[in-house]
Amino acid sequence: MAEHPDCTLVRRGYEAFTRGDLDALAGLMTTDVTHHVPGESSISGHHKGREACVQLYRRLGELSGGTLRTELETLLADGRGHVISVHRCRAERDDIGIDMKIGMFFTIVGGKISDIDECSEDIDTSNTFWR
Template structure:
């Protein structure tokens, strides 16, 4: 299975809201690097922590957080995807940004993800 296929499985699980399938796409020691200076920032290690982190984004946005992959390309075990993510929170300007997610794949699972937002300062304000 190619690295881009592994990331495709991740994307399908996210789109379906299938948390068990999503967790299965990560290595046991996978690291999700959430950039910024807000309450959800930091490194989240392991499938359970990553799924819990994504769940916290859903809670903070009252279930409105959405992630759409626009394109993907691979180089060896690295995959870069362009994404659009949106969310709403009461009392805060809606979040609607593009970004790049970079995945490092080991075997048939994701070992690491780095996120790059088009406007990190606005994202920091949104998540609080």
């Protein structure tokens, strides 16, 4: 069975993120994309616009000292412009580490990612890690 094109788009985003190719990742997003991060940490909130999202991803790398790793586990499409992903997130920061599942709900418009709603397996642990 062939992968749905929306899943392929999101997979390409994960691959670009893993390579650290933020220019390629930005090219997969609309200019007005928004990434919603839950919780009450330094990375939480609504990151509006392609540049704000890229800045968020840079900050994740900086805060984790380059240790952040994502391992894509699942992609699910509804065929109407939505994809759900589940990945394992691992990173270290100072004296603590994080290892948890993260879910993302992507909205796809015109072949580009226009909205990302992030869900965390453990928001309190995420808040502690990202402070």
